[in-house]
Amino acid sequence: MTCCELDTLSRYVDGDLPPLERGRVNEHLSDCGSCRREVARLRALDDMLRAWGAHRAPLPSASEQRITDTVRRRHRSSTARKFLSASRMTPAAVGSSIAAVLVLLSVNMHAGYSSRSASEIAWASQQSSIKRQAAPLLKARRSSAIQGGQIKVGTGTLGRHSNSTVLD
Amino acid sequence: MAIALEAALVDQLRRQEEDAFTFIYERHKAQIYNYLYRLSGSRELADDLTHDTFLSAYESLPKLRPDSNIAPWLYRIASNRFRDVLRRKRVVSWMPWGDSPRNEAQLSVLGGEQSLPEQEAVQTALSHMKPDYALCLVLRLAEGFSSEETAQILGISAEAVRMRLSRARQMFKTAYAAGELGAVG
Numbered sequence A: 001m002t003c004c005e006l007d008t009l010s011r012y013v014d015g016d017l018p019p020l021e022r023g024r025v026n027e028h029l030s031d032c033g034s035c036r037r038e039v040a041r042l043r044a045l046d047d048m049l050r051a052w053g054a055h056r057a058p059l060p061s062a063s064e065q066r067i068t069d070t071v072r073r074r075h076r077s078s079t080a081r082k083f084l085s086a087s088r089m090t091p092a093a094v095g096s097s098i099a100a101v102l103v104l105l106s107v108n109m110h111a112g113y114s115s116r117s118a119s120e121i122a123w124a125s126q127q128s129s130i131k132r133q134a135a136p137l138l139k140a141r142r143s144s145a146i147q148g149g150q151i152k153v154g155t156g157t158l159g160r161h162s163n164s165t166v167l168d
Numbered sequence B: 001m002a003i004a005l006e007a008a009l010v011d012q013l014r015r016q017e018e019d020a021f022t023f024i025y026e027r028h029k030a031q032i033y034n035y036l037y038r039l040s041g042s043r044e045l046a047d048d049l050t051h052d053t054f055l056s057a058y059e060s061l062p063k064l065r066p067d068s069n070i071a072p073w074l075y076r077i078a079s080n081r082f083r084d085v086l087r088r089k090r091v092v093s094w095m096p097w098g099d100s101p102r103n104e105a106q107l108s109v110l111g112g113e114q115s116l117p118e119q120e121a122v123q124t125a126l127s128h129m130k131p132d133y134a135l136c137l138v139l140r141l142a143e144g145f146s147s148e149e150t151a152q153i154l155g156i157s158a159e160a161v162r163m164r165l166s167r168a169r170q171m172f173k174t175a176y177a178a179g180e181l182g183a184v185g
């Protein structure tokens, strides 16, 4: 068999060849030193790029603050917009929006001492179950990108804690 | 289970729920920032682009498709923001490492491990490649995406990614070898 094309070897290294072709390449590699060396070079190149990709610096806190502030502002204005456009739609929508606000207010007043509304508590419990399920997945996936224990769900909320940086 | 989890998250994101957005921001901020830093070679630019990426992401939440995967979606936005910069030619040499006068200053803020000559050589080699090929190599190998995910991010087919990757490896090899020769000679 003649030597493999570079494209074939690249796909071989990626594990992208169909089984039959992969078998043929394996067979060729077993008695061609030149193609074996090419495969080794490709693998070394990939390893070098992977090692390069493993270096990660944290996002500077000033940038975090800027992102948090921008998103918080957008969230506030989009929430306001949604409410306004809902009230423009139908009288029924106005009615139900007002009813929802009243329900929320009464829940808030009712649970005044706990400072968290029923919907927030439901959210938090739903989110903490997501967090529990996600933890092993997140660890496995590109571990260097995720700083353990820093994922705050349900407790950290954009816009609700104006004097603390929720996202750090 | 992972798929159901992601689907539930996407559903919440589509409704622009702030806790869901906080969650994905926390999960991906370091990845996105470092990806953009790798591409631009500048902290300042990576800063701005990370900001723009998350802002664009927030604004396009209602248009997020129900079957989306979050990471490729964010990387797609980040890659597009970076390509906008290239298009506006704010970055003259797209990864301004090798010969840039700012090189020394950049290295000093990088800290010990990233100023290793090998790290520098990788960055320089990538900066001499066509951006589309370099992006493919960075996404597939440095960021660890599959060919399918890389295809989603770049808006091309998985087969096109495989073809590009093969070509990109050759380009990288040549550029890297040229850099080594330059360093020696």
Ligand SMILES: [Zn+2]
Residues within 6 Å of the ligand: A002, A003, A004, A028, A032, A033, A034, A035, A036
């Ligand atoms: Zn051969």
